[in-house]
Amino acid sequence: MLYLVRMDVTPPRDMPEEEFSRIKAREKEYALGLQRDGRWRHIWRVVGQYSNYSIFDVSGNDELHQILQDLPLYPYMTIAVTPLAAHPSALPGQ
Amino acid sequence: MLYLVRMDVTPPRDMPEEEFSRIKAREKEYALGLQRDGRWRHIWRVVGQYSNYSIFDVSGNDELHQILQDLPLYPYMTIAVTPLAAHPSALPGQ
Amino acid sequence: MLYLVRMDVTPPRDMPEEEFSRIKAREKEYALGLQRDGRWRHIWRVVGQYSNYSIFDVSGNDELHQILQDLPLYPYMTIAVTPLAAHPSALPGQ
Amino acid sequence: MLYLVRMDVTPPRDMPEEEFSRIKAREKEYALGLQRDGRWRHIWRVVGQYSNYSIFDVSGNDELHQILQDLPLYPYMTIAVTPLAAHPSALPGQ
Amino acid sequence: MLYLVRMDVTPPRDMPEEEFSRIKAREKEYALGLQRDGRWRHIWRVVGQYSNYSIFDVSGNDELHQILQDLPLYPYMTIAVTPLAAHPSALPGQ
Amino acid sequence: MLYLVRMDVTPPRDMPEEEFSRIKAREKEYALGLQRDGRWRHIWRVVGQYSNYSIFDVSGNDELHQILQDLPLYPYMTIAVTPLAAHPSALPGQ
Amino acid sequence: MLYLVRMDVTPPRDMPEEEFSRIKAREKEYALGLQRDGRWRHIWRVVGQYSNYSIFDVSGNDELHQILQDLPLYPYMTIAVTPLAAHPSALPGQ
Amino acid sequence: MLYLVRMDVTPPRDMPEEEFSRIKAREKEYALGLQRDGRWRHIWRVVGQYSNYSIFDVSGNDELHQILQDLPLYPYMTIAVTPLAAHPSALPGQ
Amino acid sequence: MLYLVRMDVTPPRDMPEEEFSRIKAREKEYALGLQRDGRWRHIWRVVGQYSNYSIFDVSGNDELHQILQDLPLYPYMTIAVTPLAAHPSALPGQ
Amino acid sequence: MLYLVRMDVTPPRDMPEEEFSRIKAREKEYALGLQRDGRWRHIWRVVGQYSNYSIFDVSGNDELHQILQDLPLYPYMTIAVTPLAAHPSALPGQ
Numbered sequence: 051m052l053y054l055v056r057m058d059v060t061p062p063r064d065m066p067e068e069e070f071s072r073i074k075a076r077e078k079e080y081a082l083g084l085q086r087d088g089r090w091r092h093i094w095r096v097v098g099q100y101s102n103y104s105i106f107d108v109s110g111n112d113e114l115h116q117i118l119q120d121l122p123l124y125p126y127m128t129i130a131v132t133p134l135a136a137h138p139s140a141l142p143g144q
Numbered sequence: 145m146l147y148l149v150r151m152d153v154t155p156p157r158d159m160p161e162e163e164f165s166r167i168k169a170r171e172k173e174y175a176l177g178l179q180r181d182g183r184w185r186h187i188w189r190v191v192g193q194y195s196n197y198s199i200f201d202v203s204g205n206d207e208l209h210q211i212l213q214d215l216p217l218y219p220y221m222t223i224a225v226t227p228l229a230a231h232p233s234a235l236p237g238q
Numbered sequence: 239m240l241y242l243v244r245m246d247v248t249p250p251r252d253m254p255e256e257e258f259s260r261i262k263a264r265e266k267e268y269a270l271g272l273q274r275d276g277r278w279r280h281i282w283r284v285v286g287q288y289s290n291y292s293i294f295d296v297s298g299n300d301e302l303h304q305i306l307q308d309l310p311l312y313p314y315m316t317i318a319v320t321p322l323a324a325h326p327s328a329l330p331g332q
Numbered sequence: 333m334l335y336l337v338r339m340d341v342t343p344p345r346d347m348p349e350e351e352f353s354r355i356k357a358r359e360k361e362y363a364l365g366l367q368r369d370g371r372w373r374h375i376w377r378v379v380g381q382y383s384n385y386s387i388f389d390v391s392g393n394d395e396l397h398q399i400l401q402d403l404p405l406y407p408y409m410t411i412a413v414t415p416l417a418a419h420p421s422a423l424p425g426q
Numbered sequence: 427m428l429y430l431v432r433m434d435v436t437p438p439r440d441m442p443e444e445e446f447s448r449i450k451a452r453e454k455e456y457a458l459g460l461q462r463d464g465r466w467r468h469i470w471r472v473v474g475q476y477s478n479y480s481i482f483d484v485s486g487n488d489e490l491h492q493i494l495q496d497l498p499l500y501p502y503m504t505i506a507v508t509p510l511a512a513h514p515s516a517l518p519g520q
Numbered sequence: 521m522l523y524l525v526r527m528d529v530t531p532p533r534d535m536p537e538e539e540f541s542r543i544k545a546r547e548k549e550y551a552l553g554l555q556r557d558g559r560w561r562h563i564w565r566v567v568g569q570y571s572n573y574s575i576f577d578v579s580g581n582d583e584l585h586q587i588l589q590d591l592p593l594y595p596y597m598t599i600a601v602t603p604l605a606a607h608p609s610a611l612p613g614q
Numbered sequence: 615m616l617y618l619v620r621m622d623v624t625p626p627r628d629m630p631e632e633e634f635s636r637i638k639a640r641e642k643e644y645a646l647g648l649q650r651d652g653r654w655r656h657i658w659r660v661v662g663q664y665s666n667y668s669i670f671d672v673s674g675n676d677e678l679h680q681i682l683q684d685l686p687l688y689p690y691m692t693i694a695v696t697p698l699a700a701h702p703s704a705l706p707g708q
Numbered sequence: 709m710l711y712l713v714r715m716d717v718t719p720p721r722d723m724p725e726e727e728f729s730r731i732k733a734r735e736k737e738y739a740l741g742l743q744r745d746g747r748w749r750h751i752w753r754v755v756g757q758y759s760n761y762s763i764f765d766v767s768g769n770d771e772l773h774q775i776l777q778d779l780p781l782y783p784y785m786t787i788a789v790t791p792l793a794a795h796p797s798a799l800p801g802q
Numbered sequence: 803m804l805y806l807v808r809m810d811v812t813p814p815r816d817m818p819e820e821e822f823s824r825i826k827a828r829e830k831e832y833a834l835g836l837q838r839d840g841r842w843r844h845i846w847r848v849v850g851q852y853s854n855y856s857i858f859d860v861s862g863n864d865e866l867h868q869i870l871q872d873l874p875l876y877p878y879m880t881i882a883v884t885p886l887a888a889h890p891s892a893l894p895g896q
Numbered sequence: 897m898l899y900l901v902r903m904d905v906t907p908p909r910d911m912p913e914e915e916f917s918r919i920k921a922r923e924k925e926y927a928l929g930l931q932r933d934g935r936w937r938h939i940w941r942v943v944g945q946y947s948n949y950s951i952f953d954v955s956g957n958d959e960l961h962q963i964l965q966d967l968p969l970y971p972y973m974t975i976a977v978t979p980l981a982a983h984p985s986a987l988p989g990q
Contacts, residue, residue, distance in 0.1 A: 051298045052188060053321075054197050055380065061971070062345065063908065078233045085235040092199075094146060094228035097957050098901065098964045098975035102231055103148055105186075110239045110298055111379050115323035118380045125343070129380035133241075133321050134188035135303035137196055139172045141179040145956045147979075149850065155313070156815065157250065191299050192243065192306045192317035204897045204956055205849050209981035212850045219813070223850035227899075227979050229961035240376060242385050249501070251438065266421045273423040280387075282334060282416035285487050286431065286494045286505035290419055291336050293374075322376035325384055327360045329367040333486045335509075337568065344533065392427045392486055393567050397511035400568045407531070411568035415429075415509050417491035428564060430573050437689070439626065454609045461611040468575075470522060470604035473675050474619065474682045474693035478607055479524050481562075510564035513572055515548045517555040521674045523697075525756065532721065580615045580674055581755050585699035588756045595719070599756035603617075603697050605679035616752060618761050625877070627814065642797045649799040656763075658710060658792035661863050662807065662870045662881035666795055667712050669750075698752035701760055703736045705743040709862045711885075713944065720909065768803045768862055769943050773887035776944045783907070787944035791805075791885050793867035804940060806949055830985045837987040844951075846898060846980035854983055855900055857938075886940035889948055891924045893931040 051110055052091075052134040055118070057127050058101045076122040084117065105134075145204055146185075146228040149212070151221050152195045170216040178211065199228075239295065240279075240322040241302055245315050246289045264310040272305065293322075333389065334373075334416040335396055339409050340383040358404040366399065387416075427486055428467075428510040431494070433503050434477045452498040460493065481510075521577065522561075522604040523584055527597050528571040546592040554587065575604075615671065616655075616698040617678055621691050622665045640686040648681065669698075709765065710749075710792040711772055715785050716759040734780040742775065763792075803862055804843075804886040807870070809879050810853045828874040836869065857886075897953065898937075898980040899960055903973050904947045922968040930963065951980075 061070055084090035092105040108114045118129055155164055178184035186199040202208050212223055249258055272278035280293040296302045306317055343352055366372035374387040390396045400411055437446055460466035468481040484490045494505055531540055554560035562575040578584045588599055625634055648654035656669040672678045682693055719728055742748035750763040766772045776787055813822055836842035844857040860866045870881055907916055930936035938951040954960045964975055 051300075053299075054188070063910070064345070081233040082235055093231045093234050094148070095231040095961060097227040097229050097961045098977040103226070103228065111241075111321040112239075112323045114321070115377060115379045131321060131380040132197070133191040133299040133302070133319060134197065135191050135300045137187045137189040139175040140187050141176055145958075147957075157252075158815075189303060191303045192319040205899075205979040206897075206981045208979070209847060209849045225850040225979060227957040227960070227977060229958045242376070251440075269421040270423055281419045281422050282336070283419040283491060285415040285417050285491045286507040291414070291416065320385070321379040322385065323379050325375045325377040327363040328375050329364055333488075335487075346533075393429075393509040394427075394511045396509070397565060397567045413509060413568040415487040415490070415507060417488045430564070439628075457609040458611055469607045469610050470524070471607040471679060473603040473605050473679045474695040479602070479604065508573070509567040510573065511567050513563045513565040515551040516563050517552055521676075523675075534721075581617075581697040582615075582699045584697070585753060585755045601697060601756040603675040603678070603695060605676045618752070627816075645797040646799055657795045657798050658712070659795040659867055661791040661793050661867045662883040667790070667792065696761070697755040698761065699755050701751045701753040703739040704751050705740055709864075711863075722909070769805075769885040770803075770887045772885070773941060773943045789885060789944040791863040791866070791883060793864045806940070833985040834987055845983045845986050846900070847983040849979040849981050855978070855980065884949070885943040886949065887943050889939045889941040891927040892939050893928055 051108060053106045053108070053114055054132040054134055055104045055106055055114075056096075056101065056130045056132075057104065057121075057123075058099070058129075059123055059127055061100070062126055073122045080120070080122060089113075089117065145202060147200045147202070147208055148226040148228055149198045149200055149208075150190075150195065150224045151198065151215075151217075152193070152223075153217055153221055155194070156220055167216045174214070174216060183207075183211065239298055241294045241296070242320040242322055243292045243294055243302075243306070244284075244289065244318045245292065245309075245311075246287070246317075247311055247315055249288070250314060261310045268308070268310060277301075277305065333392055335388045335390070336414040336416055337386045337388055337396075337400070338378075338383065338412045339386065339403075339405075340381070340411075341405055341409055343382070344408060355404045362402070362404060371395075371399065427484060429482045429484070429490055430508040430510055431480045431482055431490075432472075432477065432506045433480065433497075433499075434475070434505075435499055435503055437476070438502060449498045456496070456498060465489075465493065521580055523576045523578070524602040524604055525574045525576055525584075525588070526566075526571065526600045527574065527591075527593075528569070528599075529593055529597055531570070532596060543592045550590070550592060559583075559587065615674055617670045617672070618696040618698055619668045619670055619678075619682070620660075620665065620694045621668065621685075621687075622663070622693075623687055623691055625664070626690060637686045644684070644686060653677075653681065709768055711764045711766070712790040712792055713762045713764055713772075713776070714754075714759065714788045715762065715779075715781075716757070716787075717781055717785055719758070720784060731780045738778070738780060747771075747775065803860060805858045805860070805866055806884040806886055807856045807858055807866075808848075808853065808882045809856065809873075809875075810851070810881075811875055811879055813852070814878060825874045832872070832874060841865075841869065897956055899952045899954070900978040900980055901950045901952055901960075901964070902942075902947065902976045903950065903967075903969075904945070904975075905969055905973055907946070908972060919968045926966070926968060935959075935963065 081090060081093065085093070089106060089108050090104060091107045094103050095101070096103060106114055106117065108117065114131070118124065118131075121127065175184060175187065179187070183200060183202050184198060185201045188197050189195070190197060200208055200211065202211065208225065212218065212225075215221065269278060269281065273281070277294060277296050278292060279295045282291050283289070284291060294302055294305065296305065302319065306312065306319075309315065363372060363375065367375070371388060371390050372386060373389045376385050377383070378385060388396055388399065390399065396413070400406065403409065457466060457469065461469070465482060465484050466480060467483045470479050471477070472479060482490055482493065484493065490507065494500065494507075497503065551560060551563065555563070559576060559578050560574060561577045564573050565571070566573060576584055576587065578587065584601065588594065588601075591597065645654060645657060649657070653670060653672050654668060655671045658667050659665070660667060670678055670681065672681065678695065682688065682695075685691065739748060739751060743751070747764060747766050748762060749765045752761050753759075754761060764772055764775065766775065772789065776782065776789075779785065833842060833845060837845070841858060841860050842856060843859045846855050847853070848855060858866055858869065860869065866883065870876065870883075873879065927936060927939060931939070935952060935954050936950060937953045940949050941947070942949060952960055952963065954963065960977065964970065964977075967973065
């Protein structure tokens, strides 16, 4: 089941940069793992913003919430979720 | 070069349904052609709305505008374009 | 899988009232059927508005879109979908 | 009398995590109590957000305000209340 | 139970003025009746707009919706409802 | 002359609770005084929010601004003012 | 008493241009009369828009509403009213 | 050349009150000087808000920006500028 | 004096296409003339929209309003104007 | 390929002014360099705001994101990007 997810990151001003870098490193590991197992299908940077649009392919709402809530950057993110359905004009097998 | 495009369709109330169906059929043909040649990489339906989110992979802004302006449903659409860049946490070859 | 759905109806000004009443009667039948089979779990009127909030319990995004798109009033509605997950403070079996 | 309530939580950045955990534990107790006595009929997590949609069934506006104001997380919440009425297409006894 | 209600009227462009005047006359009769029986406690014009703010004192959400839905101008109105509670700084018997 | 005023309070996070309580006590005294002399005609709590809707009956814009600016909670408030006029459907003497 | 008023005009598409010109001529006469008697103190065009910002100096809310409601273009306008007070940094006699 | 300017002031929470008072005193001097030389034609308080609407009469965009940027309160302001043109219904010499 | 202007065109649904084409031809002539004399410095299409962003270099607010109001497509446009000033980081002679 | 970029700067309240001045000096150097090599074609100040509108001419989305992300003021900016295409009414060679 597919979802479009937009994540906007607001780095905490008062956190030492080194600590934030460690969180970002864990975030990257976490994102790579989910991409490898096929659940985080795409991630793109929004030009000019500390934001991404991503496509998730998961079993449903509960799994998606669990994945998002476990993001190391979750406390510093605003997240918007759009559920997606198959489009009648999509190429079969696209 | 990648772009996220959202299209919201407002069918014209005063057009005979048969005529609108012909336009939709042409729209589908057009969309399938661009998917086959790789420029319209994804199209998903937004759940509960006469809308889609799409990913385009084109040479740049001018080609994208040309493609969108030639959509048979273009006069009945509101379109929002978000330019995308590579994300540092994306899996290589994703 | 649960979804909160808000539907706002804008009756078409130029449709004979009798015809619109027929559509509303079909809408009601359709809604009752989905409530009986358990997929449309709740429907409430928003006070002062030709709108409702509903809870759907379906297999996922695609089934929900199909159900919404088949609403007899669908062409006259604006629909917003919020995917829901289990809440950690919910009473078990709530 | 039914109300749809949306609560968005913004955790205070400067509070020790242990203290915030104690508040959340009290919040959960409080929510479970109101669910057991039937006034907090439903609580669902909004996917991807520190937010919930809830259904309250109370005697009226004053009781609802008292319940919300006594939430242990109330100082850290933004709350939106939508009064609900019976819907003519609802299944009797739904 | 008190509610603040805002009503914005959009007169239909294509209705003969005489017919709209008849609807407005029925609206006024309806409003006066509800003011006399104490349920429509206040009605004020918003300066410069075809809008009013009103205070209703009714038994609850369902009665309020019934009253609003029966407004002769209801099909031409946008309505917003805010449930009100007693304020701790209000003068007793205000 | 009547005005609808909405006040939203944002308590300062860094002020000792005792100090804020003293300000709220002064606010209440101030509000009661203005209600007694008839200029603050109504004050209602917005359900679920640290906000009120109030009706003021004053000589004009300048007096209203002076009253609002002197509110002990003024530095912690967002205020919106709507000027009101007599409504042609209001009951005489309402 | 001073008010800032913004008026946005949306000309009716289906009215013969000659008829709309007659309404605009009456509007101009009306505006000039109120400027001559000092109640419509200023009127400025918003650059690029069929809109104006105006300053009214009237006895209060009711008189302002009466003046605005009698504007010949009133049915084709969206109006926003901001009540103004004396500013402590204004030059005396400004 | 005329401009409508709206200024909203957000006093800094962490600045000693005495220091902010000094800035406000300089702001007032600055504003009076520009009113005396005719460039700051009007300044009005928005009722209930730490905001003003002002009319500036300057040689153009660059001069206006210089004036606004030099406001002692500039770092604590949100400013919105609307360029104004002569209105065809304005009284000559208004 | 420079201004950024955004124009969004909404073609009238009920106008014969041939008539609208004639208006667009006149618009193009008008735009080319103003570009040749240096007052309409730039015009760019917004990708995916019937909109443009333009830079005008004119003597001031009144000349800009006159130019915009005389656009053949003016009745079918929504226009937003942003006054621009020299930027301290701009290359001299840019 | 052209883009319209709007940058809004929010200076950090808690940074020593001298340090912020150093960042602004580096920002200016960076901006001048990109203007000299032709990629940052225009930069204009928005009147009354710590903001600019700029035109970039770069090879595409990825290069633009790199340039923006490397701005010394990037952590203190909100950035909005609008992709631009050639306009059919533009003067050739404009």
